[in-house]
Amino acid sequence: MQNRFADLLARKPQGLLNLYITAGYPGRHDTVPLLRTLAEAGADILEIGVPFSDPLADGPVIQQTSAVALRNGMTLKALLQELRGVREVLPDTPLLLMGYLNPVMQLGMEEFCRQASAAGIDGVILPDLPAEEYAEFYQDTFRRYNLRPVFLVTPQTSEARIRRLDELTDAFLYLVSGPGLTGGNQTADQGAQQAYLQRVAALNLRNPRLVGFGIADKASFEQACQHAHGAIIGSALLRALDGAADPHAAARQFVQGIRTTQPASTPATS
Amino acid sequence: MSHYQPSARGYYGQFGGAFIPEMLYPNVEELREQYLDILADESFQREYQLLLRDYVGRPTPLFKAERLSQHFGATIYLKREDLCHTGAHKVNNTVGQILLAERLGKKRIIAETGAGQHGVATATVCALRGLECIVYMGAVDMERQKPNVARMRMLGAEVRAAVSGSQTLKDATNEAIRDWISNPTDTHYIIGSVVGPHPYPDLVARLQAVISEEIRRQLREKTGSELPDYVVACVGGGSNAAGAFYHYLDEPAVKLVAVEAAGHGVDTDKSAATSVLGRPGIIHGSRTLLMQDEHGQITEPHSISAGLDYPGIGPLHAFLADSKRAQFLSITDADALQAAQLCSRLEGIIPALESAHAIAALQVMDLKPTDVVVLNLSGRGDKDLETYLRELHLA
Numbered sequence: 001m002q003n004r005f006a007d008l009l010a011r012k013p014q015g016l017l018n019l020y021i022t023a024g025y026p027g028r029h030d031t032v033p034l035l036r037t038l039a040e041a042g043a044d045i046l047e048i049g050v051p052f053s054d055p056l057a058d059g060p061v062i063q064q065t066s067a068v069a070l071r072n073g074m075t076l077k078a079l080l081q082e083l084r085g086v087r088e089v090l091p092d093t094p095l096l097l098m099g100y101l102n103p104v105m106q107l108g109m110e111e112f113c114r115q116a117s118a119a120g121i122d123g124v125i126l127p128d129l130p131a132e133e134y135a136e137f138y139q140d141t142f143r144r145y146n147l148r149p150v151f152l153v154t155p156q157t158s159e160a161r162i163r164r165l166d167e168l169t170d171a172f173l174y175l176v177s178g179p180g181l182t183g184g185n186q187t188a189d190q191g192a193q194q195a196y197l198q199r200v201a202a203l204n205l206r207n208p209r210l211v212g213f214g215i216a217d218k219a220s221f222e223q224a225c226q227h228a229h230g231a232i233i234g235s236a237l238l239r240a241l242d243g244a245a246d247p248h249a250a251a252r253q254f255v256q257g258i259r260t261t262q263p264a265s266t267p268a269t270s
Numbered sequence: 271m272s273h274y275q276p277s278a279r280g281y282y283g284q285f286g287g288a289f290i291p292e293m294l295y296p297n298v299e300e301l302r303e304q305y306l307d308i309l310a311d312e313s314f315q316r317e318y319q320l321l322l323r324d325y326v327g328r329p330t331p332l333f334k335a336e337r338l339s340q341h342f343g344a345t346i347y348l349k350r351e352d353l354c355h356t357g358a359h360k361v362n363n364t365v366g367q368i369l370l371a372e373r374l375g376k377k378r379i380i381a382e383t384g385a386g387q388h389g390v391a392t393a394t395v396c397a398l399r400g401l402e403c404i405v406y407m408g409a410v411d412m413e414r415q416k417p418n419v420a421r422m423r424m425l426g427a428e429v430r431a432a433v434s435g436s437q438t439l440k441d442a443t444n445e446a447i448r449d450w451i452s453n454p455t456d457t458h459y460i461i462g463s464v465v466g467p468h469p470y471p472d473l474v475a476r477l478q479a480v481i482s483e484e485i486r487r488q489l490r491e492k493t494g495s496e497l498p499d500y501v502v503a504c505v506g507g508g509s510n511a512a513g514a515f516y517h518y519l520d521e522p523a524v525k526l527v528a529v530e531a532a533g534h535g536v537d538t539d540k541s542a543a544t545s546v547l548g549r550p551g552i553i554h555g556s557r558t559l560l561m562q563d564e565h566g567q568i569t570e571p572h573s574i575s576a577g578l579d580y581p582g583i584g585p586l587h588a589f590l591a592d593s594k595r596a597q598f599l600s601i602t603d604a605d606a607l608q609a610a611q612l613c614s615r616l617e618g619i620i621p622a623l624e625s626a627h628a629i630a631a632l633q634v635m636d637l638k639p640t641d642v643v644v645l646n647l648s649g650r651g652d653k654d655l656e657t658y659l660r661e662l663h664l665a
Contacts, residue, residue, distance in 0.1 A: 052566075052567065053435070053567040053568045054435070054440070054444055054553070054568050056291065056444060056447050056448065056451075056554075057291040057293065057448075057451060059448075063434060067434075070567060075565040076565060076566070077565065100552075101289060101552050102551045102552045102553070102560070102562065102566045102568070103565055103566030103567065104566070105550075105551060105552065105566065106549075106551065106562070106564070106565065106566030107566070127291040127292070128289045128290060128291055128552065128555070129289065130288060130289065130290065130292075130295070132279075133287070133289070151292065152291065152292035152293070153292065154292055154293050154295075154296075154454070156293075156295075156296040156454050156455070157292060157295070157296070158296075161295075176292070176293060179293075179451070179452055179453065179454050179455075180451065180452045181448055181451060181452060184452065
């Protein structure tokens with residue numbers, strides 16, 4: 001079975017840049033073109049956020065972009081249809097769907113996996129689907145469709161539990177950088193964050209580790225990459241797209257700000 | 271009562287569970303591992319029972335409402351939860367949960383509130399025990415339940431406005447959960463209803479079960495039988511109904527009536543009657559009946575009553591509806607207002623808008639003269655006076 005995560009890691013073992021956008025934002029039909037722009041600009045992994053009315057784990061930026069996307073008329077069904085052509089433009093980039101469980105349940109998990117797999121999606125992040133429920137009810141379905149779950153790990157997650165999560169996937173582990181929501185200021189206590197990332201690194205897990213929540217610019221990206229294989233940026237990118245006359249130009253500029261050795265061109269945000 | 275107790279993973283039939291992001295896992299797991307032991311602990315029980323008696327003012331009376339009985343053509347007893355300290359049943363739960371929070375070593379308390387009764391009850395016990403208290407309340411609810419906002423502030427709590435979505439109870443709950451995610455070690459979240467991830471629905475039901483425990487004893491003293499024909503209670507999330515039903519769940523002779531808010535009517539888009547309009551879905555960490563659109567987006571409910579204005583119901587209630595153990599009725603805003611006036615004028619008791627829905631249900635229950643009905647009068651109506659005067663044209 002093809003595993004684009006493993007293929008990517010073989011090509012590039014460090015400094016992976018994973019970017020998140022909300023599907024249907026800023027415009028209803030921007031999603032696939034933006035994914036392409038971000039990959040061409042240097043993103044290694046792309047997460048496609050499925051907008052939900054009540055995104056419990058998300059901060060103000062993703063709450064806002066989700067509300068706009070829903071007003072734009074984005075739905076899970078429409079998104080899955082739109083993604084059918086994505087592999088023609090992005091043959092190798094690992095693609096994930098990230099969203100909350102309720103819209104998926106209404107479509108039906110089997111149908112969701114079938115359509116996601118047909119579109120060439122590699123992984124799924126459902127923050128409110130606990131690992132236990134996944135293992136008992138959905139693991140077989142995911143496997144049948146060659147989809148990989150991604151689980152979140154926090155500074156409070158016990159070692160035993162981290163190891164259990166590591167066993168349940170072969171995509172990557174999503175290390176939540178600190179206490180808080182997406183787009184928050186978790187990197188404030190850098191000492192505690194580094195100690196946590198080092199502690200997880202020392203566990204010699206099967207899966208690569210990507211750090212997310214509060215990663216906003218070149219400095220926080222590089223800091224996070226010191227003890228992990230890469231990092232995930234969502235809210236800061238969406239802020240850069242907000243109100244941009246040309247979202248593609250804004251997206252390119254944002255990625256360049258992370259990737260170049262020059263000081264970030266996007267203002268650092270908390 | 272095994273049939274209506276949740277499974278080890280918190281399921282009532284197909285409803286319940288704990289659908290939470292990993293950030294909440296340690297807190298919810300800690301609670302799940304410890305809540306039954308703490309509730310059973312002798313020192314906990316001693317403190318809890320003492321506070322229920324001397325602070326809350328329990329037992330609350332079971333009052334035979336003669337004129338309402340005459341009006342509705344059956345024997346109506348009112349369980350006077352409106353006489354609890356702070357004016358509603360909510361304090362039964364917060365007294366228990368604050369003792370539990372202390373035993374878990376938590377220093378900071380957060381809560382959500384709709385009508386403000388749970389917020390006031392939480393602010394009250396935080397003042398009593400000297401703990402920091404932050405209450406999330408929808409901006410719309412802060413406007414329509416001003417007296418309770420003032421009470422919370424007087425008690426020293428910080429009231430934070432939830433400005434997302436419909437700015438009501440659902441959104442306040444979202445914000446409280448986000449606060450808990452952001453403060454994972456020192457904070458206990460006192461959920462006010464039988465909603466949320468396991469073990470909350472069971473925890474809150476157990477702390478409210480004192481209502482039906484007292485009803486059984488009081489009814490036996492008054493009628494010689496512990497079993498009425500009906501127990502009637504309103505349901506938003508469902509905590510007062512859970513408490514009133516709890517010790518009757520395994521008494522099939524007792525008919526349980528859960529009364530939801532129809533808002534403008536269940537055939538309009540302004541309603542909160544989840545059992546009629548909802549489908550299985552996930553809200554606030556629980557699989558339950560949920561008002562949502564075809565794409566799984568949660569829809570905005572409507573009720574004139576801030577305490578019933580919620581797009582879900584607790585998983586126990588979803589199970590009671592699904593298994594037909596309880597009968598679910600829905601009452602419009604207009605009928606609830608009329609019932610509030612009726613109860614005020616016939617019994618000299620001004621009920622909360624939430625409880626007024628339960629009273630209005632008596633009109634549609636097809637009661638027989640021999641029927642004995644216990645109605646849980648969950649709260650008093652002081653907080654709703656502005657609405658009553660305006661809507662009933664009494665100002």
